Every structure is written in C-alpha cells, then in structure tokens.
Amino acid sequence: MTPCIVAVAITGSVPKKKDTPAVPVTPEEQIASTIDAFRAGASLVHIHVRDGAEEPCSDPELFKAVQEGVRSSCPGMIIQFSTGARGRRLEERGGMLHLRPDMASLATGSVNFPTFVNENPPNFISDLAQCMRTYDVKPECEVFDLAMLYNAIELSKTGEITSPPHVQFVLGIKNALPARREILAFAVSELKLLCPMATWTAAGIGRSQLQVAQWALELGGHCRTGLEDNIRFDKSRLATSNAELVSLLVDRCSFYDRHPASPQEARRILSLPDVNLLAAAV
C-alpha cells in the first residue's frame, strides 16, 4: 500500500495556553514542537502563527522564523502555511507566500463555521491561486463542504492550480461536513472519478480526529493530526504534545498495512522537489 503522509497541524487559530499548555504559540515553541512531531513520524507541518496575545495573525516575520527553524532541523519536512480565514484580514492571508513554503492551504469556497463565515469569494480564491503559482507554492485544497471539491477539480482543469491537485477533506466542524464515513467515501470516489491523478488527505476535528484518520488509512489516503484540530489524547485527558498525537496515528498505520511516509516518499507522492535537490540548493 502507498505510504501515508502524516501531517501535523501544530497550532491552528483556536486553542490557547489556557485550553492546553501543550499548544505551541511562539516561533521557538512551534519549532521545538515540530521537531518532536517530525521525529515521531510526521513528514508535513501545517503552520499558523500567533501574535503576542496568542491571536491568529499573518505576520510574515513569524512565518519566516518558523520556516527557517523547521528547515534547518527537520531535513526534507514539507512546510505548509495556512491562508485560513479565522481571525485574519482577507488581504493579508497570502502575504507570506513570497517566503516560498512548499505548500499552502487554499480553501476553494465559503462555508459557515460555528461562529463565523469562512469567507473565500471566487475572486479571492483566484488571486490566492495566482500568488501560489507565482511563488511555486503547491496548494492543498481545503474542502469543508462538498461544492468545494468540485471547485478544486475545476481550478485544476483550468490550470489555475497545479495538477494533479492535492485535496484535504475536513470533517467534523459544526455547520460544515459531519464526520461520517459515507461522506468521506463518496467524496473520495468522486475525486477518483473526476480527477484520477489527484492525491488526498483527511482531517477530523475534535473527537473525530483519530476516527477520520483511520478511515483515510483504510481508503488509501493521507492523514492529519495535531493540536490545531484536537487537543485531547482521549476522553480522559489532554494530549501532552503534537508528537504524542502523531505517535498515536503512526501506531495505527500498520493496522491498515500502511507506513508513515518519509519526507522523500511524501515529496514524491505530492510531486514536490526531492530532498536531495533541496540540500543542493542550500
């Protein structure tokens, strides 16, 4: 079976220190947390940054600091910046793409979240996709609702995003798609039918995190874990770190005859530059 790219979403926009002391919010904490997650088996890190009050922000200097630390300490790990909407001004969300991370998230539509509209108007999506092409950043198309899948496929067909596309299905956010296996299986079958070369991953939010990851392992996709999506190890206690959540998922891989992808394998699967080429360019 294909190796599984284990992505770790280390920080996100929501959890704060008062919710869990494990969430990394400064660049130093984020780098240290990523190194531990990398050693536990993660080959991709999804990054948000926070200001001094732990609020989400788009400050390129913070993204730069985290990227530099991860690049120097986690050889070949895929770096993905978030362009997510929560707590960030529309015009600033792509303001760090000139730093040329390997990847960035690209939500391909708008959807209600529990307390706000995750707003991604058509012209904004086009502009962000154009910016990613300019800086050679591969998008991860975020699918929070089914229509966003078809829009991601359309963007790929028209050449607005690189082909083959990489899609992430996000399940378990209130007001958006619920964490139901039938929905994931249907979405994956549609993707395979309409865009056979596409790659895909899935993220379960809150208590559905591990369940969704197991469905993805079973269906041949990739997985995401981390404190952005879920701060608990199980019902009884909080997770102690991002690495602990990564280890939990890595342990599950063998149940499905999968293994966690090395950075080299992950880069090959996602058509990203090889680790050796990166090393030569430094």
Ligand code: ZN
């Ligand atoms: Zn995110």
